[in-house]
Amino acid sequence: QKEVEQDPGPLSVPEGAIVSLNCTYSNSAFQYFMWYRQYSRKGPELLMYTYSSGNKEDGRFTAQVDKSSKYISLFIRDSQPSDSATYLCAMSADTGRRALTFGSGTRLQVQP
Amino acid sequence: GAVVSQHPSWVICKSGTSVKIECRSLDFQATTMFWYRQFPKQSLMLMATSNEGSKATYEQGVEKDKFLINHASLTLSTLTVTSAHPEDSSFYICSARDSGRAYNEQFFGPGTRLTVL
Numbered sequence A: 001q002k003e004v005e006q007d008p009g010p011l012s013v014p015e016g017a018i019v020s021l022n023c024t025y026s027n028s029a030f031q032y033f034m035w036y037r038q039y040s041r042k043g044p045e046l047l048m049y050t051y052s053s054g055n056k057e058d059g060r061f062t063a064q065v066d067k068s069s070k071y072i073s074l075f076i077r078d079s080q081p082s083d084s085a086t087y088l089c090a091m092s093a094d095t096g097r098r099a100l101t102f103g104s105g106t107r108l109q110v111q112p
Numbered sequence B: 001g002a003v004v005s006q007h008p009s010w011v012i013c014k015s016g017t018s019v020k021i022e023c024r025s026l027d028f029q030a031t032t033m034f035w036y037r038q039f040p041k042q043s044l045m046l047m048a049t050s051n052e053g054s055k056a057t058y059e060q061g062v063e064k065d066k067f068l069i070n071h072a073s074l075t076l077s078t079l080t081v082t083s084a085h086p087e088d089s090s091f092y093i094c095s096a097r098d099s100g101r102a103y104n105e106q107f108f109g110p111g112t113r114l115t116v117l
Helices: none
Strands: A004-006 A011-014 A019-025 A030-038 A045-051 A054-058 A061-066 A071-076 A085-093 A106-111 B004-007 B010-013 B019-025 B032-038 B044-051 B067-073 B076-081 B090-097 B106-108 B112-116
Touching (some): A011 A019, A019 A106, A045 A061, A045 A071, A071 A085, B004 B090, B010 B019, B019 B032, B044 B067, B076 B090
Parallel strands (some): A011 A106, B010 B112
Antiparallel strands (some): A004 A019, A019 A071, A030 A085, B019 B076, B032 B090, B090 B106, B090 B112
C-alpha cells in the first residue's frame, strides 16, 4: 500500500463547476499538507499549504485536512479552462529532513 | 520571490555519457535541496536530499555512485547522471527549501527532461 493514495483521474468538468480533489494517507506522523499544480512538462507550483487539521481558503481554492480520517481535499470553485492541469497532494512529517511524499496526481480537464 | 531555476531544460545524450543538471535558488538561500525523478504519468519520486556543505542523503534504491550530487553553495546544487543509460531517461526536478522561512515549504524548479539514446 502506498503511503499516499490519490485517484489519477482524468477528471473532466464543465467550466464553472466546483471541483473536489482528494488524497488519503496512512502515515499518522504527517503534519504538513500541500497541494501543487503541475502543467505538462513543467515543475510543480505550490497552491495551498496547511499545517495540521482544518480549512484554508485562498481565492477560488479551499484546502481541508481531516487528520482523524487521514483525508485531505482541495476544492476549486468556478473552475476555469486554465485550471486544467495535474494536481498533486504532498505531505511530510514534522522531522528535520522534511522531504515530501507525493500522491500520484489527479489530471483535471475543465471544458470551456 | 522564491524562484528556482534548472539548467538545462532538456538534454539528449548518448548511452554511456555523463550529464550534469544544475538547480539554483535565485532569490533565497537554500541549505536543503531535493532531487526528484518523474516518469510519464507518474508522481514525483524523491531521489536524494542535498545539504549544503555535506554529503547528500540518498533514498533506498538510488545509486549514489551513479547519481552524484554536489551542494557547494547556498544557492546551487548539481545532479550528475554518470554513465547514463536509456532507462535513466526521465524528468528530473529539483526543489529548494527557503532557509529564511519557518515552515516546510518547497519551491520547485521547472524540471529537466533527460533522454538517453
